[in-house]
Amino acid sequence: MTARLRLDRGQAFPIYVMMVAGLLFLALAFFAVGKASALRNGAQGAADASALAAAQTAREQFEAPFIAALWTDSIDVFLQASPFYAACGAAQGFASDNDADLRSCIPEEGGHRDTITTEVEGRDTVDSSVIPGSDKTRATAEATAIVEFRCDWKSVDLNDDGVKDIYFFTCDGGRMAEIRPSSPPPWSSVSKILFDVHLVDK
Incomplete structure (x- = not known):
């Protein structure tokens, strides 16, 4: 009877090892999935x-050309044809601050709604021993941010000199600027009254 019990225990041991190995594999796989999601x-x-940084920088850079447009009533x-200048330079800085690298930054003019789309790549890898190539x-x-002009306006020629x-300017939310x-x-x-900056789905 004792010999039979030992034999049963010997047969169960490989199954136990396989179960532990399987559970360990699942744990590593779940960890890899969790890390990839993070x-x-x-x-x-x-x-x-x-x-957002690129769009906000673009809005800051609108000052000179916007005031020039007021002078010419245009x-x-x-x-x-809103100018973007070096707005994408700010995008790289903020991507780097978040442990990523900027792969592309594409501004698109759209009249009252200009967009800037950025693509980034994180610097860390999944690097899981159970997922080939994860290293x-x-x-x-x-992400896409929009710079949106949201105002109506009227102008006054005080001196009748053209x-x-x-x-x-009367803008969204009843805000006004002179x-x-x-x-x-x-x-x-006035820039934040005239131009709204926010993320959008594209």
Whole structure:
């Protein structure tokens, strides 16, 4: 009887080893999936930050050409060809701050709604022993931010000399801004009223 019990135990041991190995494999696989999901979320955060940074930088750079458009009463012309300049440089900085690298930054002019789309690649890899090739797998993500002009306006020629002296802007949410091209207010005080920046699904 004792010999038979020992034999049964000997036969059960390989099964036990296989079960433990299987559970270990599943644990490593779940860990790899969890890490991949975390890296994907991190990459998406970096993409969002980079797109917003580029759009906000573009809005800051609108000051000189926008005021010039007021002088010539050509706001519509400005809106159809908004200048982006070096806005994508800010995108790289924010991507790097979020442990990612900027793969592309594409501004697109769209009249009252200009977009900047960025794509980033995370720097960390999944690097799981149970997933072949994961040591080279990095998360990528894309985000699009919009710079949107959201105002109606009217202008006044005080001197009847053909030059518009004051522009009155009525914007979303009932916010208002008054700009005299000859002595414009600080751009920081009116740019966020005139131009909204936010992420969008594209």
